[in-house]
Amino acid sequence: MIALDHFDHQAAIFEGEFLEALVQAYGGAMDAVDIDALISAIEAGDEEAIASAMNIDAGVHSGLAVAFSSGLFYALLGSIVIAMKAFASRHKSRVNLSTDIAKLREDIERNILQPMARYSYEAITTAHRELQKSDMTARAKAALIIRSIAFAPDQARSAAHFARALHEALTAKDRSVQDGKTYVTPATAKLIVQRHMKHLNAAQRSALRSAFAKGLTEEGTTDVQRRHDRALINYRQSIIARQEATRAMHVGEYLAFKQGKANRTIPRDARRYWKTRGDERVRHDHRMVTAMNPNGIDVGQAFQTPLGPVMNPPLGVNCRCRVVVRRPSDADE
Template identity: 25%
Template sequence: MANHDQIDALTASHERELSEALADAYSELLAGFELNAIASSLDDIDPDHIRDQLELILNLHDRGVPEPFERRADKIADKLESFILAIAALAAAQAGHTINDRDAKLADARQAARAFGNHLVAETALQISAAIEAAIVGRGSTDARAEQFRRSIGLSPKQADSLEAMRLALKQHVATPRRLLPATMNTDGVRTPARYTRTTKTRPIIAGLRGRVSAAQLRLVVKALANADLSQADANQLLDRHAAALRSFRINAVAGEAMHELAESAKLAGWQTAQHYGALPANQRRFWQTAEDERVRHTHSQVSELNPQGVQLGEPFETPFGPRMNAPLEWGCRCRATLWPKR
């Protein structure tokens, strides 16, 4: 069990490092966007020309992202490769075997680190491309669309859509004229001071948000719509803060999911390497283990029931979602594989 504890501790520390590395990569990327230049390029009627101009302004490399971001992704992949080798070594040590970093049996696990770096670049390129299209067809001034372009980088499509829905709702409220209500006094002599109000029709705005934003986001917008003094600058600050929170949440989720998947793949590679050299028997089996608490989903606990005798090292587990070689089973999964069933 000592090695399992070491694997868990190493995975947790590298998960934090990966979150920080991804946050730094996106911060550098966003800092390199010149909003004035982006806004100027959007002031054109030819979409193709806008795309060409933005490609130059954003310094997009062959793979659709700025070259510094590609270098960041390569460094992240290098760190992940070191992590994978360390986890594989700990897993092999469970069988009393010491692995060689260059062993051919580790090739697939090492490639997983490269795959993550490539996926990061490809996904960010898609985000930039989608943000460009949204900025071209979006509503509002060129400055507003340029700001929203930058906010959406690092977000999932669903997050970007919810942020755009919030922006349009706040834009409609800010555009509604304010009028001053005079001071009043009731029959008890209680005076209500003069105040500004807006005649924003909040009901259709809120109705239009349903299905596009979360309950928490809806509450945020409702609160903003109740503020008659809300300015465009205030709305921009609210959107900037919320975009940063969405990006941070997604970065942490991606890091957690990636480290879990890479750790499980590396463990299997370590065990298979140990088996190849005779440190584990040819019929060695591995077993599915849940976190064993009240948060475990029924479908995850079913995996142990579907594989009561475990599976061979090279065989997948039978799961309610089909055969799977390793955890995670789905988003947020905390399951893992072990060499021996729990006693």
């Protein structure tokens, strides 16, 4: 098992900064939507007007792209620079921070910010497409579509099916009303859950069964929907922040390694080695990377992995692997 105290500590700081930037960017994008214009566009079935109200342009969410290009971009860039400095300090090497800045700007924009804005566009269009199949009010659809800005496309589909299932119970032909609450028969409840089953996660299915058993109200249904949407959003944003914090650390260390090799402040035979935590939580694919690259790799080379070549961790969601630099003659860290 390897100690990653410094790495973990710095990555945790970056993760907090990225999460704050994400919350602000997505929140600002949702607040910027003119909901009345969106409702009118939905009622008219005008997809061009919907795109305009949602700030969709050329396959991206343009408002989100602008927000990312300020807060999140500088958080990422600053984190990479800090990681470069820390690596150089540990290895007693030199880095020129201005050397890679221009390319970093381009890489961050192309590989991180633009894809996230595209995912938002895809989530919005997915939500709209799924909600078109429901007779929910335009206002209810608009609220769901606005929240989908912060979803991944599959989350948008899941949230739409969850909302449709709740609405179907509220409007079921065999519903009954008791003490202000709407109930459906066990058979109808089962049918509704089954109809949407493959698009719902376990928590959503459980919430539907509980809501159907306890009875539904318009206000309560809206509250349940919002809570589950918020849980999806929080989960996604925390995963993104953790992934990008890890990625920023490794990108910074790789750039410092590359510069150190170029200016000869790092030994010519130093190489990069993939390390896992060495505990029972390490996934098989991640453990295999060490075995597939026993002699390490040099500048410009990618690690061979069961999932294809990669330059740096993370190799997947919640990856805890990292890269260490050493000479082949040194003892394994």
